[in-house]
Amino acid sequence: MAENLEITITNEQGRLDKVLADRLSNYSRSQIQQWVKDGQVLLNGQKVKGNYKVRPNDHLIVRIPEDKPLEINACDIPIEIVYQDQDVAVVNKPQGMVVHPSQGHPTHTLVNALLFYLDHLSAINGVIRPGIVHRIDKDTSGLLMIAKNDSSHTSLAQQLQEKTILREYTALVHGNIKHQKGTVTAPIGRSHTDRKMQDVVDNGKHAVTHFSVIERFTNFTLIKLQLETGRTHQIRVHMKYIGYPIAGDPVYGPKKTLASNGQFLHAGTIGFTHPTSGKRLTFEASLPENFKKTLAKLREPIDFFNE
Numbered sequence: 001m002a003e004n005l006e007i008t009i010t011n012e013q014g015r016l017d018k019v020l021a022d023r024l025s026n027y028s029r030s031q032i033q034q035w036v037k038d039g040q041v042l043l044n045g046q047k048v049k050g051n052y053k054v055r056p057n058d059h060l061i062v063r064i065p066e067d068k069p070l071e072i073n074a075c076d077i078p079i080e081i082v083y084q085d086q087d088v089a090v091v092n093k094p095q096g097m098v099v100h101p102s103q104g105h106p107t108h109t110l111v112n113a114l115l116f117y118l119d120h121l122s123a124i125n126g127v128i129r130p131g132i133v134h135r136i137d138k139d140t141s142g143l144l145m146i147a148k149n150d151s152s153h154t155s156l157a158q159q160l161q162e163k164t165i166l167r168e169y170t171a172l173v174h175g176n177i178k179h180q181k182g183t184v185t186a187p188i189g190r191s192h193t194d195r196k197m198q199d200v201v202d203n204g205k206h207a208v209t210h211f212s213v214i215e216r217f218t219n220f221t222l223i224k225l226q227l228e229t230g231r232t233h234q235i236r237v238h239m240k241y242i243g244y245p246i247a248g249d250p251v252y253g254p255k256k257t258l259a260s261n262g263q264f265l266h267a268g269t270i271g272f273t274h275p276t277s278g279k280r281l282t283f284e285a286s287l288p289e290n291f292k293k294t295l296a297k298l299r300e301p302i303d304f305f306n307e
Contacts, residue, residue, distance in 0.1 A: 008193050009058040013255055016043070017050035020062065022250040024196055027064075035062065072127055074115035077108060081117065082143065082283050087276050088156070089118060089131075089146040092285045095262050098138045100129045114146060121146070122153035133157055134230060139250075139262020141288050142169070143270040155275035160230065166271030169225045169235060170214070170287060172264035172294065173244040174254060177221040181212035184238040188231040197251060198233040200241045207231045209238045217298045220247060220258075235265060264291055 005024075012019045017036060021029035035041050036050040040063040043052065080092040093099065093110055100111045114121060114131055121131030124147070131146045133156045145165075147153035159165050189204030191197040208228035215222040221244065225235055236252045239245055245253040248260035258264065271282035287295075 003064045005062045005064055005196070007060040007062065007196075009054045009056055009060070010193070011056065011255075012054055014053065015050065016041070016048060016052040016054055016060075019054050020060070023194060024062070035065075040065070072115070072130075073107065073112060075108060075112035076116050077113040079110065079113045079117065080285075082285065083281070084118065084146075084148075086120075087148055087152040088274065089114075089148060090270065090283050091144050091146060093136060093141060093144055093267075095139055095141040095288060095290070099135045099144070100132055110144070118146070118148060120148045122148065122150045124150050124153045124157075134160060136267050137233065137236075137263075137265075139248075140265045140267060141285075141291075142267025143283055143285050144267070145270060145272060152275040156272060159272055163228060164273065166269060166282065167227045167230070167267065168269035169227070170266045170268050170291075171223055171225060171235065171239065172247045172258070172291070173221050173223060173239055174219065174247055174257070175221060175244045176216055176219070177213055177223065177244055179213075181210070182242075184209045184211070184242055186238060186241055188234060188237055198231070198237045200237060205229075205231055207234050207238065209235055211239075215295075220298060222295065236263060258294055260290065260294070264294065266291060 007023060017029060017033045020032045024032065033050050036048065039047045041048060042061045044059055081089060082092055083090040098109045100109055111130060111132065123130060125132055131148065133145050133147050133153060136142060136144060145156055147156055185208050186200045187202065187204030188198050188207040189201040191199040192201065206229060210226045210228065211223045213221055213223055227234060236246055236249055240252040246263045246265055247253065247258045249263035253263065266287050268287065269282065269284050271280065273280055
């Protein structure tokens with residue numbers, strides 16, 4: 001069924017199609033451009049061109065067409081498999097890769113690659129998300145657990161529910177955090193102004209994020225974060241909420257930020273109890289090269305910005 005989505009522009013700047021692509025991360029920019037051409041996007045009640053420069057308080061109505069059935073195929077897309085046995089796998093997802101297919105990203109996802117490289121995947125989450133126990137955002141890099149059978153999937157999901165999974169992230173945030181460590185406890189739910197975004201809201205779900213400072217720069221801070229809960233966009237929302245948004249974040253961060261293809265957020269450590277052996281396993285993945293290069297630049301005398 002087609003869906004009408006209402007969006008109010010707040011502090012976004014730039015072309016309408018780009019702003020919508022940033023907001024509606026489940027859909028590609030080319031797809032959104034086609035909606036604009038087809039008159040599926042109304043600006044203050046009128047049809048508009050994709051190159052229109054948005055203004056604060058612009059009111060948009062986006063008519064999202066009815067979903068078409070997805071065909072999920074195996075694709076030979078190179079991925080880093082950190083570990084695998086007959087029950088589980090751990091993969092290092094690159095920045096820019098969507099975890100599972102959707103209408104906006106029907107192929108070239110992590111699931112398409114998993115179907116090609118792994119011999120079995122659990123079926124608990126259906127044909128769209130085989131083996132997927134948890135997710136990280138498209139523009140977040142790092143480690144994911146993959147279940148290769150249903151019993152392993154059930155075990156890993158239970159560990160997530162019981163909060164015994166170790167999930168540590170590294171992030172670069174705007175601002176200079178003065179204290180060495182802290183905890184953010186604030187409920188997260190769907191934004192009241194944009195249903196595709198998350199926000200700290202009174203009726204949201206309980207969410208807890210712990211962080212500690214690794215290194216300070218003039219205008220940025222490198223931090224380590226540990227999730228106690230796993231809400232959608234939790235780290236990105238919580239860091240924005242306390243005034244230190246993640247650098248490069250196109251949705252929750254400022255526009256004047258470091259040059260990147262997405263937020264500087266990396267899921268570098270994951271630990272869990274093996275579903276069959278009962279052995280505790282912990283895996284680590286180093287920062288991606290663009291993250292390392294950015295840190296090297298920040299360590300130079302003059303910080304740099306993407307004007």
